[in-house]
Amino acid sequence: MKIKVRYFGQIKEITGKSDEYLVEQFETVQSLKSFLKKRYPELNALNFKIAQDNKIDEDSSHLHGTLIDLLPPFSGG
Amino acid sequence: MENRYQRHIQLTEIGTEGQQKIKKSKVLVVGAGGLGCPALQYLTAAGVGTLGIMDADVVTASNLQRQILFNENDLGKNKAVVAQERLRQLNSEITIKSYPFALTHENVADFINLFEIIIDGTDNFYTRYLINDQCILSKKVMIYGALFKFEGQVSVFNHKDGPSYRCLFPSPPKVGEIPNCSEVGVLGVVPGIIGMYQATEALKIILGFEDVLSGKLLCVNLLNHSNTLFNFEKRDTEIKKIKKLKRVIPIENKDCFVDFEVSLTQLSSNEKIMWIDVREKDEAPRITHLEIQEYPLSRSITSNSIVQGEAKIIAFCQTGLRSKAFVQKMKNKGIKNCFSLKEGASELNDWGRKI
Numbered sequence: 001m002k003i004k005v006r007y008f009g010q011i012k013e014i015t016g017k018s019d020e021y022l023v024e025q026f027e028t029v030q031s032l033k034s035f036l037k038k039r040y041p042e043l044n045a046l047n048f049k050i051a052q053d054n055k056i057d058e059d060s061s062h063l064h065g066t067l068i069d070l071l072p073p074f075s076g077g
Numbered sequence: 078m079e080n081r082y083q084r085h086i087q088l089t090e091i092g093t094e095g096q097q098k099i100k101k102s103k104v105l106v107v108g109a110g111g112l113g114c115p116a117l118q119y120l121t122a123a124g125v126g127t128l129g130i131m132d133a134d135v136v137t138a139s140n141l142q143r144q145i146l147f148n149e150n151d152l153g154k155n156k157a158v159v160a161q162e163r164l165r166q167l168n169s170e171i172t173i174k175s176y177p178f179a180l181t182h183e184n185v186a187d188f189i190n191l192f193e194i195i196i197d198g199t200d201n202f203y204t205r206y207l208i209n210d211q212c213i214l215s216k217k218v219m220i221y222g223a224l225f226k227f228e229g230q231v232s233v234f235n236h237k238d239g240p241s242y243r244c245l246f247p248s249p250p251k252v253g254e255i256p257n258c259s260e261v262g263v264l265g266v267v268p269g270i271i272g273m274y275q276a277t278e279a280l281k282i283i284l285g286f287e288d289v290l291s292g293k294l295l296c297v298n299l300l301n302h303s304n305t306l307f308n309f310e311k312r313d314t315e316i317k318k319i320k321k322l323k324r325v326i327p328i329e330n331k332d333c334f335v336d337f338e339v340s341l342t343q344l345s346s347n348e349k350i351m352w353i354d355v356r357e358k359d360e361a362p363r364i365t366h367l368e369i370q371e372y373p374l375s376r377s378i379t380s381n382s383i384v385q386g387e388a389k390i391i392a393f394c395q396t397g398l399r400s401k402a403f404v405q406k407m408k409n410k411g412i413k414n415c416f417s418l419k420e421g422a423s424e425l426n427d428w429g430r431k432i
Contacts, residue, residue: 008296009225018301047250049309056245056294056309069305071296073246074223074230076263077112077200 001025005036005068014042030059032068048072078170082124095284096124100171102283105129105192107180107208109156111268112222112275113198114146119276121164125283127172128164129192132156133179135340137419143265153342180204185211185325194218194282196275202249203328209234209242210325213316220278222271227264227300229271233278236291240311245294247315249328267299337404339391339416341424346432349388354422355403356394362422366429374399383412393418393425 006019026032029050037043049056049072052065085091085099104125106113109132120128136144136151136159144156151159161175180188180199189195189211197208197219205221212219212235219234221242234241274295281289294307319326344350352367355374372378374394383390390407392400392415400417407415418425 008298009228047246047248049245051307054305054307056307069307071294071307072225073202073250074225074228075200075202076224076261077108077110077198077222077268 001066003066003068005070007070009072009074010046011043011048011070011072014046015040026063028059028063029057029061032063033059036070046072081168081170085123090286091284098283098285099124099280100126102194103127103129103192104194104196104279104283105131105188106196106198107131107204108198108200109144109146109160110134110140110198110200111143111224111263111265112272113196114144114160115269115272116196116198116222116276116279117160117164118146118167119273120279121168121171121173123276123280124168124171125279127174127192129174129176129188130157130160130164131176131178131180131188132160133177135342137340143263143268145269153340180207182207182325182327186215189215189217192217194220194279196279197221197223198272198275205242206249206328207325210319213241213319214323214325218282220275220282222268222275224263224267224271226261227267227298229267229274229297229299231271231274231278231290231295231297232293233282233290236282236289239291240309241316243315243319244312245309247312264299270299271297337408337416338397338401338419340419341428344391351386351388351390352425353383353390353392353403354394355392355399356422360395360422362426364422364426364429366432367425372403374403378406378410383407390415391418392416393420393422395421395423397421 003022004019005022007015012018024035033050048070051057051069051071052063053067082096085096086093102125104120106117109117109130117130134156135153136147136156138152141147146160146163155177157175157177161173164173185207195208195212195217197205199205208219218236221232221234223230278289292309294309296305352369354369354371357373357375358371392403394400397417397419404415404417
């Protein structure tokens with residue numbers, strides 16, 4: 001199963017792209033997170049949330065979505 | 078003014094009854110900046126009966142690109158006070174209160190308790206978590222808005238016992254982890270649009286509309302117009318922590334630097350000041366009319382290399398960013414009375430020439 005991963009805010013600058021497709025298989029949200037942190041080490045310094053199919057999910061959740069979004073908190077006002 | 082709210086009253090969803098609800102409502106806007114300005118304008122125009130504006134900051138030139146309540150004559154004046162004056166001209170029939178100081182652990186309960194809806198127009202996590210926690214304790218609704226360059230986030234927290242900001246992000250990021258507008262820049266209209274979303278949600282809540290952004294995070298991207306609505310759930314463990322503590326959870330890192338930022342407009346010419354340039358030695362302009370000590374941020378400083386006397390220590394750089402980092406370092410070394418200059422070296426040079 002191919003998944004589409006989209007990057008928001010500062011994460012887009014870390015990865016250098018707004019989205020990409022992954023063909024790897026992941027059990028949980030956490031295992032996808034670990035994979036991305038290895039590919040983009042700067043993500044280690046950042047607090048972010050993962051949504052699958054437009055629902056923000058816990059790290060321990062089973063990864064079932066085909067659309068994954070990485071959401072950092074925003075500051076600026 | 079008889080016909081002022083006619084276009085609201087014409088809507089069957091609002092009517093005279095709805096307009097009365099708006100009149101009776103009480104909204105506090107924390108931060109009269111990029112988000113706060115447009116939100117305040119629309120809420121004033123809509124006839125929100127009691128409006129509070131809280132901001133400790135003064136208007137600076139770099140605010141004018143997006144903080145549309147202010148003009149060139151307002152430079153150096155407090156934002157809350159100027160906003161109040163402007164908004165009174167728009168609607169003299171409502172009560173507008175200005176609070177020209179920062180929201181802190183000490184005063185957060187007092188002010189949030191005076192209102193029903195709190196609009197988060199802050200540019201820092203310290204104040205955002207303060208508002209979030211106190212809204213849980215005081216049973217108030219928080220309307221969140223935040224930005225990054227061309228993107229924005231909007232949500233409604235603690236609405237009818239719904240999820241809070243901590244259900245999304247349980248703890249604040251470390252200082253410097255997430256940059257704000259003054260550090261990375263922002264397209265001026267982005268806070269305008271996000272602030273208007275916040276005003277919209279406030280009015281919908283006042284009017285009792287069902288479909289508000291509670292348990293939903295709206296992410297707006299104005300470069301490609303892809304708006305995404307995310308759902309998220311309440312995390313009872315996070316909310317219980319605050320309720321059990323019965324006060325806001327203390328936050329170590331004050332990323333807003335309320336206590337350690339200073340503007341040239343707040344300084345008098347006879348004050349004893351030790352100026353510290355934290356820029357590299359080849360950066361222009363050099364300061365010509367003031368006595369300056371140079372401690373480039375790239376070099377490490379031992380704790381006793383800065384001797385603390387009676388003088389106020391003020392660090393500066395080009396934009397006020399590196400000087401903040403320097404002050405944080407000094408605080409960590411236990412050096413008090415140390416501030417970061419909001420303005421940059423060229424403004425300081427002009428100021429030094431005049432005094």
